[in-house]
Amino acid sequence: MQALLKLCTTKGSMLVMNKLRIFSAALIAVAGSAVVSSCGGDKQNPGLEFARNMYDPIAYNPDQPNKNFANGQTAQLPPSGTTPVGYDKVDEYPNTNEGYLAASNNLVNPLTRNKQNLTEGKNLYLHMCSQCHGPQGNGDGTIVALEKFPPPPSYSKGNSSRGGAMKDLTDGKIFHTITYGLNLMGPHRAQLDPTERWKIVMYVKELQKLQ
Structure with a gap:
């Protein structure tokens, strides 16, 4: 069994x-x-295809005709008064003395002066600028303390190498200088986007008032 x-x-x-x-x-x-x-088989035939929607996008390509717009184009001009992403308005003012003066006359801080923007401007200043300019803008930063570099002028008491008192620097002059740099100060446009630079300008204007 x-x-x-x-x-x-x-x-x-x-x-x-x-x-x-x-x-x-x-x-x-x-x-x-x-x-x-x-x-094998016909070389013009791709054979079995997987996930066709991966290479047949639903969205229109910029150069494709588009019946959803009156002119039949996909790529449309942006509405008037808008600013393209990544556009830096200071590009209209070259890194020359003439561009510096033109920026002074035409550029005004577009950000609202409020507690949040001032706080963010202070934080950006302390991380990006205070090493040379000092925490209070007196030109006594940690790099200056090494005694290998000359101190930058005080924002409230010094004079600009371009002429005039530092406390009288306009929004446009400060923004232009942060963007392009001056003397031993290098350009900061690669490290700071336009909004961040304007926040620093706002905080520097507060440092200009210190006595």
Whole structure:
């Protein structure tokens, strides 16, 4: 009896294994035929395609016709008065004395003077400017303390190398100088976007008032 049960169990196991082998062989055959059919035949036919929407975007490309607009174009001019992303208005004022003076006459801080902007301007100033200009704008930063570089003029008591008192520097002059640098001060436009520079300008205007 035990021998008969053992024989039946062995046959059952062999039957299951045979079914698995047949299923595996069929699966390999289907996969192989799919590969062959996708690689061979008409070279103009891409064969089987997966996730077609990955390379057929729903959105229009900029150069495509577009029936949703009156002129039939996808690429549209921005509304008047808007500023493109990444646009730096100071580019209209070159890194020359003439550009510096033109910026002084035409550039005004576009940010609202409030506690948040002043706080952010202070933090940016302390991280990016105080090493030379000092925490209070007196030209006594940690780099100056090394006595290897001349101190920059105080914002409230010094005179600009371009002429005039530092306390009288306009928004445009400060913004222009932060952007392009001056003398030993390097340009900061790569480290600070326009909004960040304007926040620093706002805080520097507060330092100009210190006595």
